[in-house]
Amino acid sequence: MKDNLDDVVERPRRYWKEDGLAELVIGTLFLLAALLFYIQTLSAAGSIGRALIDVLIPLLLVGMYLGSKRLVEMIKSRLTYPRTGYVAYRRPERKHSRLAIAVALTATLLITGVVFAVGPQALQWIPLLDGVLLGIIFIFIGQGAVRFSVLAAVSLLSGIALALQQVGGYLGHAAFFGLAGLALIVSGGLTLWSYLYRTRDLKEAANEQ
Amino acid sequence: MSNDLRNLVDVDRVIHEPARLMIVAILFAVESADFLYLQHETGLTKGNLSSHLARLEEAGYVEIEKTYRGKMPLTICRLTAPGREAFQAYRAHLKQVIDKTSG
Numbered sequence: 001m002k003d004n005l006d007d008v009v010e011r012p013r014r015y016w017k018e019d020g021l022a023e024l025v026i027g028t029l030f031l032l033a034a035l036l037f038y039i040q041t042l043s044a045a046g047s048i049g050r051a052l053i054d055v056l057i058p059l060l061l062v063g064m065y066l067g068s069k070r071l072v073e074m075i076k077s078r079l080t081y082p083r084t085g086y087v088a089y090r091r092p093e094r095k096h097s098r099l100a101i102a103v104a105l106t107a108t109l110l111i112t113g114v115v116f117a118v119g120p121q122a123l124q125w126i127p128l129l130d131g132v133l134l135g136i137i138f139i140f141i142g143q144g145a146v147r148f149s150v151l152a153a154v155s156l157l158s159g160i161a162l163a164l165q166q167v168g169g170y171l172g173h174a175a176f177f178g179l180a181g182l183a184l185i186v187s188g189g190l191t192l193w194s195y196l197y198r199t200r201d202l203k204e205a206a207n208e209q
Numbered sequence: 210m211s212n213d214l215r216n217l218v219d220v221d222r223v224i225h226e227p228a229r230l231m232i233v234a235i236l237f238a239v240e241s242a243d244f245l246y247l248q249h250e251t252g253l254t255k256g257n258l259s260s261h262l263a264r265l266e267e268a269g270y271v272e273i274e275k276t277y278r279g280k281m282p283l284t285i286c287r288l289t290a291p292g293r294e295a296f297q298a299y300r301a302h303l304k305q306v307i308d309k310t311s312g
Contacts (some may be wrong), residue, residue, distance in 0.1 A: 007301065008234040011250065077278070085246025086283070087239050194250065204251070 015087055015142060019080045020191025022072050023151075028182030029064045030177045036060065037174035082198040124168030127176045131159015134180060147187050154183045223268045224299045228253055229261045233270065233288065233296050241287035262286060270295055 016022065036057050043049040077086075110129070135152040142148020158179040162172050215242050224233050231251045236242060265271040270292030274285045288296070 003235055005230075005303075008231055009238045012235055012238040015246075081243075081245075081278075082281075084249045085248055086243040086278075086285075088241045088285075090238075090240045 005134070012087055013089075015084075016089070017141075017145065017148075018079075018191075019076065019195040020188035021075050021080070023184045023188030024192065025068050025072050025075075025188075026064070027181045027188055029060070029068060030181030030184060033057065033060055033064075034174045034176075034178035034181055037170045037177060040170040041174065056208050067146065080195075081190070083202045124166045124172065126168055127162035127172040128159040130176045131156045131162075135159075147191065151180075151183055151187055155180055158183075176188070210234040220302060221295055221299050223264065223270065224295060226261070228257065229265055230299075232261055232265065232286075236271065236286060236288040237293060237296050241285050244286065247286060251252065265292070272295075 036053055040050060040057075042055050043053065080137045134155040138152035138155060142152070158176055162168075162175050167175055224230055228251060231245060235247060235250055244255075244258065244262075247253075248255060248264075251258065253261070262271060262273060266273055270289060271286055272289055274287075276283050276285060
């Protein structure tokens, strides 16, 4: 009874991921980031283009964080909520938000520290750090879901492969975010297809009311 | 009746009913949920779910808000503060009983 009750409490928390929309949106934004990183590799150092993209990339990352949830909500209100209902989630406790910020800052400082300590040759290992960090994030948000374990493995393996191939710097970022973005889109797409297939009768029933 | 047995039967009967327990457990995890979500998750019929929600509302554990999203009518349900406390107390009580009877 205790285990079943815990599972009932946990299910609404997994509902956000049930339709794969968050993965599709984040995957698309990752591909956009990959494109910007790739354009960086083509632009000359000190050029206006590079300076512009240097500004665009952090803005994109901030925009991803702030805008992706709203975009997902907007799509869910048209696709998911009419089929399987609406849920409003509780705001995370302050200690969780502080922990998330602390982890993000630590990761940033760690990467910066490694680059400064080891020198330019450390840049080839950036994809590996990206892979490890993203893998940890996938495991954390996945809450045991198999597909997030697969995404974590893909992230880690991509990071390792790119680091061993000495694909570092902007090109390494571009390749890593490109691979991670593709993996997210495939995962999200399959999940969405499965969700729409499972709930096709529910949508028809809701339309008939 | 011994104290242990009395403890076993002395549960919150409003929450203890299986369907209402599911409803309260679901609402405990979220800020609010609409009627369609609760129906989908619990597998209850509309009438059955309405009846249990009414009972929970009567006990002061759930508040129900009828609103609109655009032109679509929406019934939003959320646990009240007493409802959250009651569910936590129920879980703690159940855990105590299980621990005592696990030998």
